[in-house]
Amino acid sequence: KNQVEQSPQSLIILEGKNCTLQCNYTVSPFSNLRWYKQDTGRGPVSLTIMTFSENTKSNGRYTATLDADTKQSSLHITASQLSDSASYICVVSRASGYALNFGKGTSLLVTP
Amino acid sequence: NAGVTQTPKFRVLKTGQSMTLLCAQDMNHEYMYWYRQDPGMGLRLIHYSVGEGTTAKGEVPDGYNVSRLKKQNFLLGLESAAPSQTSVYFCASSLTRTQADTQYFGPGTRLTVL
Numbered sequence: 663k664n665q666v667e668q669s670p671q672s673l674i675i676l677e678g679k680n681c682t683l684q685c686n687y688t689v690s691p692f693s694n695l696r697w698y699k700q701d702t703g704r705g706p707v708s709l710t711i712m713t714f715s716e717n718t719k720s721n722g723r724y725t726a727t728l729d730a731d732t733k734q735s736s737l738h739i740t741a742s743q744l745s746d747s748a749s750y751i752c753v754v755s756r757a758s759g760y761a762l763n764f765g766k767g768t769s770l771l772v773t774p
Numbered sequence: 775n776a777g778v779t780q781t782p783k784f785r786v787l788k789t790g791q792s793m794t795l796l797c798a799q800d801m802n803h804e805y806m807y808w809y810r811q812d813p814g815m816g817l818r819l820i821h822y823s824v825g826e827g828t829t830a831k832g833e834v835p836d837g838y839n840v841s842r843l844k845k846q847n848f849l850l851g852l853e854s855a856a857p858s859q860t861s862v863y864f865c866a867s868s869l870t871r872t873q874a875d876t877q878y879f880g881p882g883t884r885l886t887v888l
Contacts, residue, residue, distance in 0.1 A: 666816070696876070705778070705864050705879030706817075751816070760805075760824070761833065762877070764816030 665689070666754050668765040675772055679742055683768045685735040685752030693755040697726050697737045700749040700767065709737070709750075742772045776800055778880035780865050786886045787855045795850040795883050797865030805868045806848040807832070807877065808840060810861040817864065823848055855887045 666687045675681050687695070694713045698706035710719045710726040712735070718727050723740045739746055752765040778799045787793055797806065804825050809817040819832030823842040837859060839851045848867075852859060862884050866877040 703882070705866070705881050707879070708876045711876060760822055760830070761819055762817075764818075766814060766816045 666765040672769040683737045689754040691757040693757040696753040698751040780880040797848045799867040803867035
Protein backbone atom coordinates (compact mmCIF):
# COMPACT_ATOMS: atom_id res chain seq x y z
CA LYS A 663 0.00 0.00 0.00
CA ASN A 664 1.27 3.45 -0.91
CA GLN A 665 1.66 5.41 2.29
CA VAL A 666 3.03 8.74 3.44
CA GLU A 667 3.82 9.16 7.13
CA GLN A 668 4.67 12.50 8.68
CA SER A 669 6.19 13.35 12.02
CA PRO A 670 5.74 14.94 14.39
CA GLN A 671 1.96 15.25 14.34
CA SER A 672 2.22 18.68 15.92
CA LEU A 673 4.99 21.03 16.98
CA ILE A 674 5.24 24.24 18.97
CA ILE A 675 8.32 26.46 18.63
CA LEU A 676 9.34 29.95 19.63
CA GLU A 677 9.52 32.66 17.01
CA GLY A 678 13.00 32.86 15.51
CA LYS A 679 13.86 29.21 16.14
CA ASN A 680 14.48 26.58 13.46
CA CYS A 681 12.56 23.34 13.06
CA THR A 682 12.56 20.23 10.89
CA LEU A 683 9.56 18.22 9.78
CA GLN A 684 9.85 14.63 8.59
CA CYS A 685 8.15 12.62 5.87
CA ASN A 686 8.62 8.89 5.20
CA TYR A 687 6.95 7.21 2.27
CA THR A 688 6.47 3.79 0.72
CA VAL A 689 4.99 5.05 -2.56
CA SER A 690 6.37 3.14 -5.51
CA PRO A 691 7.33 3.66 -8.24
CA PHE A 692 8.29 7.14 -7.06
CA SER A 693 7.88 10.18 -9.28
CA ASN A 694 8.12 13.30 -7.15
CA LEU A 695 7.55 14.68 -3.68
CA ARG A 696 5.95 17.98 -2.79
CA TRP A 697 5.63 19.93 0.42
CA TYR A 698 2.50 22.04 0.78
CA LYS A 699 1.65 24.67 3.38
CA GLN A 700 -1.98 24.90 4.48
CA ASP A 701 -3.06 27.90 6.54
CA THR A 702 -6.12 27.44 8.73
CA GLY A 703 -9.29 27.72 6.65
CA ARG A 704 -7.44 27.80 3.35
CA GLY A 705 -6.39 25.41 0.62
CA PRO A 706 -2.86 23.96 0.45
CA VAL A 707 -0.19 25.97 -1.34
CA SER A 708 2.87 24.34 -2.90
CA LEU A 709 6.24 25.14 -1.28
CA THR A 710 8.66 22.84 -3.06
CA ILE A 711 8.71 19.91 -5.45
CA MET A 712 11.54 17.40 -5.88
CA THR A 713 12.05 14.64 -8.38
CA PHE A 714 14.13 11.49 -7.95
CA SER A 715 17.37 13.15 -8.98
CA GLU A 716 17.06 16.15 -6.66
CA ASN A 717 18.13 15.92 -3.03
CA THR A 718 17.60 19.49 -1.87
CA LYS A 719 15.48 22.45 -2.85
CA SER A 720 14.95 25.80 -1.17
CA ASN A 721 12.15 28.34 -1.19
CA GLY A 722 13.16 31.28 0.96
CA ARG A 723 13.40 30.10 4.56
CA TYR A 724 12.08 26.66 3.61
CA THR A 725 14.55 23.95 2.58
CA ALA A 726 13.39 20.49 1.59
CA THR A 727 15.63 17.45 1.33
CA LEU A 728 15.00 14.10 -0.28
CA ASP A 729 16.74 10.76 0.15
CA ALA A 730 15.15 8.54 -2.47
CA ASP A 731 17.15 5.53 -1.29
CA THR A 732 15.73 5.59 2.22
CA LYS A 733 12.44 7.13 1.04
CA GLN A 734 12.67 10.02 3.45
CA SER A 735 12.18 13.75 3.10
CA SER A 736 12.49 16.63 5.50
CA LEU A 737 11.35 20.24 5.50
CA HIS A 738 13.58 22.63 7.42
CA ILE A 739 12.24 26.03 8.41
CA THR A 740 14.83 28.63 9.34
CA ALA A 741 14.25 31.61 11.63
CA SER A 742 10.57 30.84 12.08
CA GLN A 743 7.95 33.58 11.94
CA LEU A 744 4.45 33.75 13.36
CA SER A 745 3.11 33.44 9.81
CA ASP A 746 4.72 30.00 9.54
CA SER A 747 1.99 28.65 11.83
CA ALA A 748 0.15 26.23 9.56
CA SER A 749 -0.18 22.59 8.60
CA TYR A 750 2.62 21.24 6.40
CA ILE A 751 1.64 18.40 4.14
CA CYS A 752 3.95 15.97 2.36
CA VAL A 753 2.57 14.68 -0.96
CA VAL A 754 4.13 11.90 -3.00
CA SER A 755 3.30 11.06 -6.62
CA ARG A 756 3.61 7.68 -8.25
CA ALA A 757 5.14 7.39 -11.68
CA SER A 758 1.78 6.26 -13.05
CA GLY A 759 -1.82 7.21 -12.47
CA TYR A 760 -3.39 10.48 -11.40
CA ALA A 761 -3.69 10.01 -7.68
CA LEU A 762 -1.47 11.84 -5.23
CA ASN A 763 -0.62 10.29 -1.86
CA PHE A 764 -1.12 12.81 0.93
CA GLY A 765 0.36 12.68 4.41
CA LYS A 766 -1.82 13.71 7.34
CA GLY A 767 0.29 16.80 7.88
CA THR A 768 2.31 18.32 10.71
CA SER A 769 0.61 21.15 12.56
CA LEU A 770 3.16 23.85 13.40
CA LEU A 771 2.50 26.62 15.90
CA VAL A 772 5.02 29.45 16.19
CA THR A 773 4.60 31.45 19.40
CA PRO A 774 5.97 34.90 20.29
CA ASN B 775 -6.50 36.14 -12.27
CA ALA B 776 -8.53 34.61 -9.42
CA GLY B 777 -6.95 31.15 -9.62
CA VAL B 778 -9.29 28.47 -8.25
CA THR B 779 -12.54 29.60 -6.66
CA GLN B 780 -15.20 27.55 -4.88
CA THR B 781 -18.81 28.30 -4.01
CA PRO B 782 -20.31 28.20 -1.50
CA LYS B 783 -17.79 28.64 1.33
CA PHE B 784 -20.07 27.11 3.95
CA ARG B 785 -23.23 25.02 3.80
CA VAL B 786 -25.41 23.12 6.25
CA LEU B 787 -27.64 20.36 4.90
CA LYS B 788 -30.14 17.98 6.41
CA THR B 789 -29.75 14.26 5.74
CA GLY B 790 -31.23 13.39 2.37
CA GLN B 791 -30.94 16.86 0.85
CA SER B 792 -29.01 17.44 -2.32
CA MET B 793 -26.58 20.15 -3.32
CA THR B 794 -23.93 21.07 -5.88
CA LEU B 795 -20.53 22.53 -5.16
CA LEU B 796 -19.04 24.67 -7.90
CA CYS B 797 -15.36 24.95 -8.72
CA ALA B 798 -14.05 27.44 -11.27
CA GLN B 799 -10.51 28.09 -12.52
CA ASP B 800 -9.27 30.80 -14.84
CA MET B 801 -5.81 29.35 -15.58
CA ASN B 802 -6.88 27.28 -18.61
CA HIS B 803 -5.94 24.10 -16.76
CA GLU B 804 -6.86 20.76 -18.29
CA TYR B 805 -7.00 18.73 -15.09
CA MET B 806 -9.37 19.33 -12.20
CA TYR B 807 -9.88 17.42 -8.96
CA TRP B 808 -12.23 17.20 -6.00
CA TYR B 809 -10.85 16.22 -2.59
CA ARG B 810 -12.29 15.90 0.87
CA GLN B 811 -10.32 16.62 4.03
CA ASP B 812 -11.34 15.12 7.35
CA PRO B 813 -9.72 15.62 10.78
CA GLY B 814 -6.73 13.33 11.31
CA MET B 815 -6.71 12.20 7.68
CA GLY B 816 -4.89 13.29 4.58
CA LEU B 817 -6.71 14.74 1.61
CA ARG B 818 -8.57 12.05 -0.32
CA LEU B 819 -9.44 12.21 -3.99
CA ILE B 820 -13.16 11.93 -4.77
CA HIS B 821 -13.31 12.43 -8.53
CA TYR B 822 -11.15 14.05 -11.15
CA SER B 823 -11.31 15.22 -14.74
CA VAL B 824 -8.63 15.17 -17.40
CA GLY B 825 -10.45 17.52 -19.73
CA GLU B 826 -13.78 19.01 -20.73
CA GLY B 827 -16.48 16.38 -20.91
CA THR B 828 -14.46 13.73 -19.03
CA THR B 829 -14.66 12.53 -15.43
CA ALA B 830 -13.19 9.61 -13.49
CA LYS B 831 -13.48 8.11 -10.02
CA GLY B 832 -10.89 8.70 -7.37
CA GLU B 833 -10.29 7.03 -4.03
CA VAL B 834 -13.65 7.78 -2.35
CA PRO B 835 -16.29 8.38 -5.07
CA ASP B 836 -19.36 6.77 -3.46
CA GLY B 837 -22.22 9.19 -2.83
CA TYR B 838 -20.86 11.86 -5.17
CA ASN B 839 -21.27 12.71 -8.84
CA VAL B 840 -19.36 15.20 -10.96
CA SER B 841 -19.64 16.97 -14.27
CA ARG B 842 -17.20 18.95 -16.43
CA LEU B 843 -19.34 20.56 -19.12
CA LYS B 844 -16.99 23.51 -19.48
CA LYS B 845 -13.20 23.44 -19.21
CA GLN B 846 -13.14 26.05 -16.49
CA ASN B 847 -15.82 24.50 -14.26
CA PHE B 848 -15.98 21.28 -12.27
CA LEU B 849 -19.16 20.51 -10.34
CA LEU B 850 -19.46 18.13 -7.40
CA GLY B 851 -22.94 16.88 -6.57
CA LEU B 852 -24.36 15.18 -3.53
CA GLU B 853 -27.69 13.56 -4.47
CA SER B 854 -28.71 12.48 -0.96
CA ALA B 855 -26.45 13.91 1.70
CA ALA B 856 -25.39 11.76 4.66
CA PRO B 857 -23.71 12.80 7.94
CA SER B 858 -20.60 10.89 6.80
CA GLN B 859 -20.22 13.50 4.08
CA THR B 860 -19.60 16.23 6.62
CA SER B 861 -16.17 17.45 5.60
CA VAL B 862 -14.16 20.23 4.02
CA TYR B 863 -14.13 19.91 0.25
CA PHE B 864 -11.26 21.22 -1.85
CA CYS B 865 -11.12 21.65 -5.57
CA ALA B 866 -7.76 21.73 -7.36
CA SER B 867 -6.52 22.12 -10.89
CA SER B 868 -3.31 21.49 -12.78
CA LEU B 869 -2.09 22.48 -16.20
CA THR B 870 -1.15 19.01 -17.36
CA ARG B 871 -0.86 15.49 -16.07
CA THR B 872 2.93 15.50 -16.09
CA GLN B 873 4.26 14.36 -12.75
CA ALA B 874 6.22 17.53 -12.14
CA ASP B 875 3.14 19.67 -12.35
CA THR B 876 1.67 21.40 -9.34
CA GLN B 877 -1.94 21.33 -8.27
CA TYR B 878 -3.50 24.66 -7.32
CA PHE B 879 -6.14 24.44 -4.62
CA GLY B 880 -9.25 26.48 -3.99
CA PRO B 881 -10.12 27.88 -0.55
CA GLY B 882 -12.43 25.02 0.37
CA THR B 883 -16.11 24.49 1.15
CA ARG B 884 -17.06 23.50 4.68
CA LEU B 885 -20.11 21.22 4.54
CA THR B 886 -22.06 20.01 7.54
CA VAL B 887 -24.76 17.36 7.16
CA LEU B 888 -27.12 17.08 10.11
